[in-house]
Structures are given as C-alpha cells and as structure tokens.
Amino acid sequence: MGRPLNTYERALVKLEQKILDLGDFVATQVDRALAALKSQDIAGARLVVEEDDFVDDLAHSIEMTSLDLISLQQPCGADLRLLATVMWVSRELERIGDNAVNIAETAERLANLGPYFKPLVDIPHMSKLARDMLRKSLTALLDRDQEAAREVAAADDAVDYLFETLYTELVGYMKKSPDYVDQASYLALVARYLERIADHAVNLAELVIYRETGERRPFKGQQGPHKTRKDIT
Numbered sequence: 001m002g003r004p005l006n007t008y009e010r011a012l013v014k015l016e017q018k019i020l021d022l023g024d025f026v027a028t029q030v031d032r033a034l035a036a037l038k039s040q041d042i043a044g045a046r047l048v049v050e051e052d053d054f055v056d057d058l059a060h061s062i063e064m065t066s067l068d069l070i071s072l073q074q075p076c077g078a079d080l081r082l083l084a085t086v087m088w089v090s091r092e093l094e095r096i097g098d099n100a101v102n103i104a105e106t107a108e109r110l111a112n113l114g115p116y117f118k119p120l121v122d123i124p125h126m127s128k129l130a131r132d133m134l135r136k137s138l139t140a141l142l143d144r145d146q147e148a149a150r151e152v153a154a155a156d157d158a159v160d161y162l163f164e165t166l167y168t169e170l171v172g173y174m175k176k177s178p179d180y181v182d183q184a185s186y187l188a189l190v191a192r193y194l195e196r197i198a199d200h201a202v203n204l205a206e207l208v209i210y211r212e213t214g215e216r217r218p219f220k221g222q223q224g225p226h227k228t229r230k231d232i233t
Contacts, residue, residue, distance in 0.1 A: 048104035055097035
C-alpha cells in the first residue's frame, strides 16, 4: 500500500482528472456537431453552441488552478513540466471545442439550405479520423505513452489527404453550377474545421513528449514541409 498523498499531490491528481473530463466533453461536442450536420438537426447544433460555456469555464478553471499551484508551490523539473503541460492541454482542448462550435454553427446554416446535393461521405470519415486522434492523444497523455503520441502525429497525413481531396471535389461542384456554391462552400469550411481539430490533436501529442522529456516541437519536420506545429484557433 502506497503512502498517502499530500495536499499538493492530490491537487495534481484532480487537475489531471479535470483534463480528462474536459477532453471527454470536447470529444462529445465534436460528435454531436457532426451528428447535427449529418441529420441537419438545428436543435442539436444549437445545443453544441450553448454548451460551449462549460468548455470555456472548465478550461479557465484548469489554467487558474495550475497558475495558483505554480505560484504557491514553486515546483521545478517534472512537476513544473506537468503544470505547464496541463495549461497548454486545456488551451488546445478549448480550441477544439471552438471548432466543434464552428461546425455546429455551419450545420445550422446548411440545414436552412435544404437537402445535401451529395451524400456526406468524406466529412464523416475525416471526423472519425480526427476524433480517434484526439482520443488517442488524451490516452497517451494519461498513460505517458510517447510511442502512442507519435502514432497520433503520423495519422495526421490521412486527414490532410482527405481534406485536400474533398476541397478539390467541392471546388469542382462550385464550378459546375451556382446552385452548388453555398452548400459546397459551407462543407469546405466544415472540412477545414476538422483538419484543425486534427492539428490540435497533434499538438496534444507533442505535449505528451514535452511532459516526459522537456522537448518542444518534437514532430517538427516529420509530417512534410507544410505540417509543423500550429497554434491555430
């Protein structure tokens, strides 16, 4: 039986749990936004937008608690890296939540344009890949698994390929007829938001490496010339 945790250690455990709670909620937000997009469910899309306050509040709470612990405990080494990681992770998750809201708001606009001119295939596929990257990066953070983190970075190429393919297809539709322009342009936005979610998942995976080694931007140059770490919203 291990020794009892002191107050500081219990605070660290609670912070890590809050990060996992935030990650689970954000992943659910992404799922709900895509479900609303597919079914053209305006009420479901609106719920995603309304629940973004929870994401913002929890991310703010995590950041403030981390800053308080740094100020009061003056940690160094691995503990300081952990608290820095927690703050950065909360920001990345908040940005993923923002992209889920963007998808939901776009879903509302698309629902007002009538049935889709083509079946949604690539966007749900992109969503699954991005969501899997997000969940894997959070699991890697919990398990302190650097190899799993590197697998997240490698998976980003498939999302990029799908985005480029879908974007080209949608531009082709817009060129065919003005009737396609509104829907195609909104669907291209959704694809962009999903690509950004995948980018944030890569950023989370980089933070797994940082927590364990102190190395920043470990995947720079490993994903092609256009894919270094992005601080995007």
